[in-house]
Amino acid sequence: MKNFRIIKQSKLSQARLGVITTAHGKIQTPFFMPDATRAAVKGLSMNDLKMLGLPAMVINTYHLYLQPGIDLMKKSQGAHHFMNWPKPLLSDSGGYQVYSLIHKNSSFGKITDEKVIFKSPLDGSRHEFTPEKSIQIQFDLGADMIVCLDDCPPNSLSAEKMRLSIKRTVSWAKRCRQEYDRQIRKRNLDNNKPMLFGVIQGGTDLAMRKWCAEELIKISSPGGQGFDGYGYGARPVDGDGKFLAAVLQHTAEQIPADKLRFGLGIGLPEDIARCARMGWDMFDCVIPTREGRHGKLFFWKTNSKSNFLNSQNFYNTINITNAKFKQDLSPINEHSNIPELREHSKAYLHHLLKIQESLGYRLASLNNLEFYLDLMKKIRQAIDNDKL
């Protein structure tokens, strides 16, 4: 059974339309997932997310392992039941925490070729993550799409260290693949396999990205060669925040066309549009929710051209906490399909965020997620019409 099927290839670019089939329903690609790292999209209820038509979300192995713990996940028969979320889930491996905690600050742990030693930011306790353990936990979480534990390096790493890091990521991917096969047998999941993703590292160096991709694709098992999909790992921007378009383009080209391409942590709306054009199929990012909580709202510009997604500036942002919105009684978003965003004023949302009221976080997150989901829909339509 093949769980990713390409439906249409754009005549204009590498962009494609597809469908993923999971045990919790189908997903049309390209698509975007918000991050529900600790089993919640901050500020939003599952009903909110259903109302938005959210296709899937990303939960995190490391965070859920620390809190509330995997025993409870097993007892709840997985994250879907625990969260009461009926649609697909993707669990991230904890590889990003190798970067965000340890690479950035070595007092948070240590990386060896064998495993990662984390010191919990919650209470300082010591925890070991092996590739095998990450996969086991992800099976316990019961996610529909799971990710190999990787060593996510800073882009600034020296060439020599980057080479070692990639070797580690590849060796861990092998071990993840073996553990995955073991779990499938052990749990009798032959007809209900989660999809497994490898993560391509290599910083900003095209040759390193290519090498990492090739090594990952070579990994084989009785279950087949390579992975169901491949992710782009590490920050997609340089030190100045400039999008690494050439690296994304080159990395996409290394991934076999019939495999899913997952841009981890991407990104800004224009970056997602560009990546879709390169043939990337799935995205996740904290931007819409985090920046919403911090007051930044995304809005469509009124565009008449049908190929507006190819332009640089197809949207506006405002910072609703700016003083100029204090007295602005106009709707938060008059074009929204969400009644609350049409009926509440900007002044009200300004006020809610100023007093740190959770309703403010919710309204801002709703606005931005609606924008992102709309963006993905427009991208899919554009591909369908050969406009992207």
Add this chain to the structure above:
RNA sequence: GGGUCGGUGGCAGAGCGGUCAAAUGCAUGAGACUGUAAAUCUCACGCCUCACGGCUACGUAGGUUCGAAUCCUACCCGGCCCA
């Protein structure tokens, strides 16, 4: 009326002779945020100047001192206690 403690920047509140345009918190203003240690972080925050620097300021008015938010005197205002 008597006693007592106190009056500091938008607010709260340190400071108690020089290193004070004055700690800290809040509020305010702006910015950042890309597989969420993020309801977080950064910067600004008396006035003038891009800046060097200058000016005005710790209730009011005097005084002591080389020098006062800090000491003294009077007055004004507030809290508490007594009558």
